[in-house]
Amino acid sequence: MSLDAVLARIDETLPDALDRLFGLLRIPSISTDPAFGGDCARAADWLVADLRDLGFEAAARPTAGHPMVVAHGGEGGPHLLFYGHYDVQPVDPLNLWHRDPFDPVIEDTAKGKVIRARGASDDKGQLMTFIEACRAWKAVHGTLPCRLTMLLEGEEESGSPSLVPFLKGNAGELSADLALICDTGLFDSARPAITTMLRGLAKVELTVRAASRDLHSGMYGGLARNPIHVLTRILGRLHDDEGRVQVPGFYDDVDELPEAIRAQWQSLAFDHQSFLGDVGLSLPAGEAGRTPLEMIWSRPTAEVNGIWGGYTGAGFKTVLPAEAHAKVSFRLVSRQDPDKVLAAFRGWIEAQLPGDCELIWTEPEGSPASVMEIANPAFEAARIALGDEWGRPAAFVGAGGSIPIAGYFKSILGMDAMLVGFGKDDDQIHSPNEKYDLASFHHGIRSWARILDRIA
């Protein structure tokens, strides 16, 4: 009954919610560029003011970088922490935008109405779905649905340098029963999703050094060691013919997918032909015997993200370089430990390194995968709530990318996290002409109202 009133209120006040979102979207809060530091502070202040309007105790809390917006409100029921981020990606190349990235507008497209602006999807539009749900709830009930803590970051797009220190420094204040994160997507236009697996990441830059200087291949070629050969020989063996990573022990801590999840993923009928076709490919290139969804959601990978050595300019130089370099990253799943994986990788390389060659290991770092506790009853509640809103049951999905925050909530604050979001693959986040479907925004707000109704 009262949920219906909240939903009706959301429908009626959608134009006002859009006005508010547009106000936030107009602030160019690009966190990575120091020139926009004032705008990041302004976006934080905008959110603080809006949350105070809603009855939260809110403040823009200083960090070594951009402020962290923290707000507390409501009481009773489970204590929920909501996480989003108010900073956005840079907008270059600006000439590829069809309009000013910070002048939001509703556009009619062949696929329906969209909100066009930098941050419309990532993450201002998404975080406002939650705030607007709270607003409608309060308008109908006079109170917030339960005890709520808001944590809105301003450095997510620039590596979150202040996040861990802030979580550690304010662990007592921020610990709740469950974290809600709105920074992910729908499975497809018609099907909501709860992201329950996020791959981790381990990465390193490595250099193979041979001679003390570049050599002329006429004078030395055939006798002197070429480090490009050493590097390609080793990295060329990173996968076997079946696409399996050859670093010893790499799969030791990789769990097979639970049967229930596997069955559900099968039922999603993921169209990998069109997923690959959109980028000019047609053949799944990963591990033999794995489905495309497994490859991107639940299997670990090893990828060379960059390689360079010798002469790479115009024309030709018959040089034997002194060094060759690569940037290599691993997407991690299950219980894979980034340090252990990198140590095994290093050992595997060193075992293949010929005499006269030196391995230089630069800036290894990583974060483990996050696997959500779907046994937490909030997941089932959210799954039903989302199904009620979208007309089709929510899928428990994986995400190939890494969102370290979910892992930090578990490791630093000891709480589970649930990732629910309404973005779409074609939102062009991080790219020119970012958009957020009006349906994502509208049904997103309604979805949170339903989820809060079931959980709170």
Add this chain to the structure above:
Amino acid sequence: MSLDAVLARIDETLPDALDRLFGLLRIPSISTDPAFGGDCARAADWLVADLRDLGFEAAARPTAGHPMVVAHGGEGGPHLLFYGHYDVQPVDPLNLWHRDPFDPVIEDTAKGKVIRARGASDDKGQLMTFIEACRAWKAVHGTLPCRLTMLLEGEEESGSPSLVPFLKGNAGELSADLALICDTGLFDSARPAITTMLRGLAKVELTVRAASRDLHSGMYGGLARNPIHVLTRILGRLHDDEGRVQVPGFYDDVDELPEAIRAQWQSLAFDHQSFLGDVGLSLPAGEAGRTPLEMIWSRPTAEVNGIWGGYTGAGFKTVLPAEAHAKVSFRLVSRQDPDKVLAAFRGWIEAQLPGDCELIWTEPEGSPASVMEIANPAFEAARIALGDEWGRPAAFVGAGGSIPIAGYFKSILGMDAMLVGFGKDDDQIHSPNEKYDLASFHHGIRSWARILDRIA
């Protein structure tokens, strides 16, 4: 008797010969940089004037690039063509020079007196050894030793773009009984050398293209093809564990070294430990079962001279690039055909290319190896003459680099070439602080006098 008089004349007039060389060295004839076009013309004119003084009919002949100095003089005996080049390499990085590269000077060093200047060794000092030998001969005899044609190029350091058209356009005028080329080195300080084998070169830039754009490794990693993996996998198999090139048919046209040459090379007692030690290496890295001298002089190679793909800047970007690139070259020997080798290489790559990948083949080009006709009696004559001058017999050596001119003399003009030079490994040609040993210059002049005496 008369040879002794020529040698005595050379000794007496050495200061004058140095003065003349310094005059030529003062002209910054850097052929690759258009800013020095006038200086290249000036160097050509300098040589024309000097050769006319010697009684040659000489002219700076126009080409599409810098002029070609051609001179004719003398009569009787065999008709010899002498080749050298008056252009020099650029001098950057200039700050690594201890003095002005175009202000030549005699310096005392721990290893003896040296002429310090750009071009002192490569090739002004070398070409002047021949001209000074002719001058002393003429002073003593009143005539040049035999019919001589001089061909002095001004584009050797910038790829010799005008050379082949000039040879073809003037084949009748330039054809002689034998070409003499002075652009190579001694075996070591105490041992003269005649270079009888020059490796050829085949080269190509190649690109492996997969997706139509760069992809995010979180979203696509494990499913989409990474062209860096394709490239490293293929190039990592370019050699087997024994260091043999795996391109099919690569060794088909490679001849084993004649037993006499092998025995002579063995006797040279090449110190590969110090050769490698100078550049921070200690282990021969080439074909198993081959001596270090074979590796650099008489065996073909495959080298990746450059590789690049993906993100290579500071920090990390988890990109799956659309393309990966390499520059690959082959040093060729014996009867290896550059086109055939490149075609086999291309076929070998294509056979390993996974579906969804495209190979882009850019600017393949090459020139075959040159193997001199040591049966030509001039070689034995020169070997004895050099032995008389240096006190140790001359070695018939190979050269790892490519000097295409020797091949052109054979293929375009139908004549054999003999390469005799007096450079040393530590001359720092193409590098800052280039030098030419005063002993190389002095004994070089005397060597040519002895060679001309025996041949003419």
